[in-house]
Amino acid sequence: MKIVFMGTPDFAAEHLRKLVEKKYNVVGVFSQPDKPKGRGKKLIPTPVKQVAREYGIPVFQPKSVNKGEGFEALKELKPDIIITVAYGKLLKQQVFELPPLGCYNVHASLLPKYRGAAPIQRALENGEKETGITIFKIDEGMDSGPIALQERIEISSDDNFGTLKKKLCNLGKKLLIEFLKKISAGEIKLTPQDHSQATYAPKITKEDTILIEFDNGERVFNKIRAYDPEPGVTTRLGELRVKLFGAGICDNCCVDAEPGQIISISKDSMVVACKKGAVKISKIQFPGKKVITVWQAKSGRLIEEGIKLGG
Structure with missing residues (x-):
């Protein structure tokens, strides 16, 4: 044959x-x-x-x-x-x-x-x-x-x-x-x-990989993991555009913060508030740099509790 x-x-x-x-x-x-x-x-x-x-x-x-x-x-x-x-x-x-x-x-x-x-x-x-x-x-x-x-x-x-x-x-x-x-x-x-x-799966566009609003923890989780490890989901951190990786569901998180706000940062992950629920994120990439853990980013004073992502 x-x-x-x-x-x-x-x-x-x-x-x-x-x-x-x-x-x-x-x-x-x-x-x-x-x-x-x-x-x-x-x-x-x-x-x-x-x-x-x-x-x-x-x-x-x-x-x-x-x-x-x-x-x-x-x-x-x-x-x-x-x-x-x-x-x-x-x-x-x-x-x-x-x-x-x-x-x-x-x-x-x-x-x-x-x-x-x-x-x-x-x-x-x-x-x-x-x-x-x-x-x-x-x-x-x-x-x-x-x-x-x-x-x-x-x-x-x-x-x-x-x-x-x-x-x-x-x-x-x-x-x-x-x-x-x-x-x-x-x-x-x-x-x-x-x-x-029939349903359809159109080609990925740049717009598909941009995260503007932290509206629903499960939706944000699914979006991040759909583009992990490539090309990565992009969101705003102040004037910077950063990429997020290593998302997880935050089942037992007590959320009292604005959507997109970093609630806590540990060695494993950071917890980010959403309108509904929250999401865990373990890795981040700054423009022109390698992917690092969120703990490394905190240690380097690149992120801290209370700042907001998105928008």
Whole structure:
């Protein structure tokens, strides 16, 4: 079975590595074009490209795989199946109908919930208690094709974007190998999605990561952990814009302070008042500096009890 793999970030790269480790015949890899990063604007290979190079797999980075040279390169590979994981581009009909076994995507949500680019962050931000991995057959819609396999996992109160992404990546790799075994044996049965239950997970914008109001402790907790460890939630501290990390629910906090006011600072965390409840925050990042604990920030006289965040 000749596989063409399409993906771009580290989440996808781990799936590609698993395919190679399990001795699957990956005949080609498609990834988005390299982007300049850092002060020197040096072109950095995508994580998927790096893994493909490591194993000597041909890599293609066309502006579009749906037409022109990109599509011609794909046709020449004559894939039996295409697997996509966070590729970042929608595929047209001529692409997903090319391989005899079809084109399948590994998606980090329980479809039809959270179709789109940022399912992990949006699930956390909305306070979901569970999520999962769905492998579905690609059609002309966005994450709307029939489901081949799906498995759910619990979202714990300790999870943030980093930990949940790792859990889902491990589940995705396991499910992908299971799927390939089943499709090779002709054992895959497709189940149509219930489109009436669809929700969406749009791409993260800068505005999404800004925390203006400390209105509800649970909402603030979910927002901070949805963008922890990257890119971090930004809020105001006087004239500065700081990033907050390591949020926790403050169940037994007695709150008698203005929303956004720092009530207390300990070695573990600081407690910040909200209109409803409070939230614990353990780490903070000042502009141009590394992430530090709130206790380090207090020791350095960068924060103190009584000052306000937000606005």
